Amino acid sequence: MLIEIEKIKQFENKGKIFFAGIGGVSMSSIALAFKDRGKEVCGYDSTPSAITKMLEENGIKVSYCYDRNDFEGVDLVVYTNAMSDSDPVMLYPKAMGITMVTRATALGYLMKKYQTPIGVCGTHGKSTTTGMLSYIFQLGGRNPTVFAGAELPIYNANYHLGSERDFIFEACEYKDSFLSFFPKHAIVLNVAFDHADYFLDLEDVKKSFARFIDLTADYGSAIINYDDPNCVDMAKGYVGDLLTFSTQNSDCSFFAGNISENKGFYSFDLYYFKELLCRIELGVPGYFNVYNALAAAAGAYIGFAKIEDIVRGLKEFKGVKRRFEVRGELNGAVVVDDYAHHPDEIRATLEMAKKLDYSKVTVIFQSHTYTRTRALFNEITSTFEKLCDSVIYADIYAAREEPIEGVDARSLASKTVNGKYLGSMEKIAAYFKGRKKLEGLIIVMGAGDIVKLSDMLLEDNDAR
Numbered sequence: 001m002l003i004e005i006e007k008i009k010q011f012e013n014k015g016k017i018f019f020a021g022i023g024g025v026s027m028s029s030i031a032l033a034f035k036d037r038g039k040e041v042c043g044y045d046s047t048p049s050a051i052t053k054m055l056e057e058n059g060i061k062v063s064y065c066y067d068r069n070d071f072e073g074v075d076l077v078v079y080t081n082a083m084s085d086s087d088p089v090m091l092y093p094k095a096m097g098i099t100m101v102t103r104a105t106a107l108g109y110l111m112k113k114y115q116t117p118i119g120v121c122g123t124h125g126k127s128t129t130t131g132m133l134s135y136i137f138q139l140g141g142r143n144p145t146v147f148a149g150a151e152l153p154i155y156n157a158n159y160h161l162g163s164e165r166d167f168i169f170e171a172c173e174y175k176d177s178f179l180s181f182f183p184k185h186a187i188v189l190n191v192a193f194d195h196a197d198y199f200l201d202l203e204d205v206k207k208s209f210a211r212f213i214d215l216t217a218d219y220g221s222a223i224i225n226y227d228d229p230n231c232v233d234m235a236k237g238y239v240g241d242l243l244t245f246s247t248q249n250s251d252c253s254f255f256a257g258n259i260s261e262n263k264g265f266y267s268f269d270l271y272y273f274k275e276l277l278c279r280i281e282l283g284v285p286g287y288f289n290v291y292n293a294l295a296a297a298a299g300a301y302i303g304f305a306k307i308e309d310i311v312r313g314l315k316e317f318k319g320v321k322r323r324f325e326v327r328g329e330l331n332g333a334v335v336v337d338d339y340a341h342h343p344d345e346i347r348a349t350l351e352m353a354k355k356l357d358y359s360k361v362t363v364i365f366q367s368h369t370y371t372r373t374r375a376l377f378n379e380i381t382s383t384f385e386k387l388c389d390s391v392i393y394a395d396i397y398a399a400r401e402e403p404i405e406g407v408d409a410r411s412l413a414s415k416t417v418n419g420k421y422l423g424s425m426e427k428i429a430a431y432f433k434g435r436k437k438l439e440g441l442i443i444v445m446g447a448g449d450i451v452k453l454s455d456m457l458l459e460d461n462d463a464r
Helices: 002-009 025-036 050-057 088-096 103-111 126-139 174-180 202-214 229-234 288-302 307-316 343-355 370-387 409-414 425-433 449-458
Strands: 016-020 040-044 061-063 076-079 099-102 116-121 145-152 157-160 166-170 185-188 221-225 241-246 254-262 265-272 275-281 325-330 333-338 361-368 390-397 419-421 441-446
Touching (some): 002 103, 016 025, 025 076, 025 103, 025 145, 050 061, 088 099, 099 103, 103 145, 116 126, 126 145, 126 288, 126 307, 174 202, 185 202, 185 288, 221 229, 275 288, 275 307, 288 307, 325 449, 333 449, 343 361, 343 370, 361 370, 361 409, 390 409, 390 449, 425 449
Parallel strands (some): 016 076, 076 099, 145 166, 185 221, 221 241, 333 441, 361 390, 361 441, 390 419
Antiparallel strands (some): 145 157, 254 265, 265 275, 325 333
């Protein structure tokens, strides 16, 4: 890792940087951060998007086809792990002898000079918790630098360049990316098996998380979810300052007691080593957000945030983009966007939806990658059978993968009692728009290009 950091350091005072996969949420924000630091930045992505348009409006040249000439004068290439080694956009700079580093290494370099880097990791809940923590610090006048995996309403972006004191970042475990980071405090929300194209099994995932929190052992702390057995098991060998949070065990460092619920929204007493600090009222629904808020409060407290900022921040925080985001109404039904794509996330979202008293819950779901679908196939189908009225499966989002025989949207639908396959997104949109009377809740769910479906459902709709 230090070798990779040294590769970037040689370009501190000069250089042109090319980003391969610049249209990604994380890559785009890192590219903008380097541009803000005076670097000449350019990049490639396969298709135009709202993100690439924003980059171009900020003076960054984006190419959409492979051209060796794009690398003329480039001193450094930053690439995402989603890029294949055989991709021409990767082969060109290698053949030209240009230094190449990963997205994670670039982000690790950016956070190096900050006094208090706080990393939020976990199989799910990272973006929301990062948003909560950022909002608390912003309210306190701390002006943190933030890198999140989703757009934060407070910044109208997924990143914010603030002071050089606090660096709050979402730490993704895929391909061990977070091992290139330099956290002082590491928050672990949960640990479950995911990314089946990289991790062998749950034990392999736990080893990766253990290595991440070990990065804080000498001078920081790890803050873990004590109610998650995998978190507890993962942290057994940790030798640093270990803090825990829980809704069940009052002996934990941070404890949510006297939890109450009102129409899906929760409040609780926040304790620190059994000392009552305050009463928290959440501005976002769902029991899972009690854990996210508890983790954010813990991170804020050890980061010396004021209690009043924690209380106000968690009450005023209204979520991040595509995390149960209400988009509009279609023929009597409320349309919501949600990022959930892992069974644990799907379950949490649907359990919350049930508490909101909608007459009917319909899901349009796009599974993310073939390997994840194959590994979690039965969990996906059984979760929808139990927790929603009906589910429409959109075609699987391949991302970086090739199709796997027998693993597709039709198969998911055929194995789900209340499931259906309608074909393309255009056909799905036409199906719902053609029904004059809908009811309850329609959740557009997934982490791929299903993001465009809500717009398709709501276009030309006066009620939007």
